[in-house]
Amino acid sequence: PHTSPHIAGAGRLAGARLMSPMHEGIGMTSQRTRERLIRRLGQEGIRNRRVLESMRNTPRHLFVDEALASRAYEDTALPIGQGQTISQPYIVARMTEALLAAGPLENVLEVGTGSGYQTAVLAPLVRRVYTTERIKVLLDQARRRLQALKIRNVITKHADGTIGLPEYAPFDGILVAAAPEGIPLALVEQLRPGGRMVLPIGDRDEQALVRVVRTNEGYVHEMLERVSFVPLLGGVC
Ligand code: SAH
Numbered sequence: 001p002h003t004s005p006h007i008a009g010a011g012r013l014a015g016a017r018l019m020s021p022m023h024e025g026i027g028m029t030s031q032r033t034r035e036r037l038i039r040r041l042g043q044e045g046i047r048n049r050r051v052l053e054s055m056r057n058t059p060r061h062l063f064v065d066e067a068l069a070s071r072a073y074e075d076t077a078l079p080i081g082q083g084q085t086i087s088q089p090y091i092v093a094r095m096t097e098a099l100l101a102a103g104p105l106e107n108v109l110e111v112g113t114g115s116g117y118q119t120a121v122l123a124p125l126v127r128r129v130y131t132t133e134r135i136k137v138l139l140d141q142a143r144r145r146l147q148a149l150k151i152r153n154v155i156t157k158h159a160d161g162t163i164g165l166p167e168y169a170p171f172d173g174i175l176v177a178a179a180p181e182g183i184p185l186a187l188v189e190q191l192r193p194g195g196r197m198v199l200p201i202g203d204r205d206e207q208a209l210v211r212v213v214r215t216n217e218g219y220v221h222e223m224l225e226r227v228s229f230v231p232l233l234g235g236v237c
Pocket of ligand 1: 113
């Protein structure tokens with residue numbers, strides 16, 4: 001067989017393309033690479049088995065641009081366009097764990113869908129996720145990904161999440177993926193008594209991850225650790 005080098009080269013390329021990140025089992029996006037990330041999260045102190053299991057089952061490489069897919073299982077935030085980032089896996093795990101710590105949750109509000117990765121990790125762990133994103137192009141992409149993964153208990157809204165989703169309140173849990181400078185009271189008011197919210201608070205230079213628990217009298221809050229998120233902004237685009 002005399003295949004010209006040019007054709008052979010094209011064939012290899014076509015093969016590589018067929019095994020693009022949609023497919024399991026190749027190099028940096030393989031199940032083995034994902035396992036390594038899960039082990040690392042365990043070493044970093046993530047204890048909740050259901051959270052780790054959900055992250056093991058969630059293909060993060062499908063939530064970033066194909067050009068970044070090979071870095072998807074590094075424990076780092078990555079750009080998703082529009083000046084936004086997909087959260088670092090450790091932070092996704094930590095926030096989900098903090099949200100679920102007191103037991104199972106029914107309805108959860110997420111503010112800042114971004115890539116949809118946190119949404120996909122959370123969805124199997126609760127009854128329903130309502131997720132809001134203020135940037136339409138990001139939300140549309142996230143919707144397509146969630147659909148492709150057949151995740152059906154998520155309701156997506158193109159909306160300014162600062163004011164929550166009063167029509168679906170109260171929530172058992174709220175998870176905010178962008179940082180306001182103080183605790184947004186509209187969101188606290190949409191928690192059911194005993195409900196909890198996990199969010200970053202602070203300015204661009206210094207932020208803390210905070211857990212807020214709604215009580216009958218008001219709320220109590222607790223600082224978890226230092227973090228770095230994009231700011232929570234008003235309005236939609
Ligand atoms: N957990 C997401 C993180 C996305 S970054 C992921 O893993 O991909 C935070 C997102 O919050 C950004 O997409 C940003 O557009 C969005 N955001 C910021 N302010 C918002 C607001 N007021 N309402 C809704 N979304 C907001």
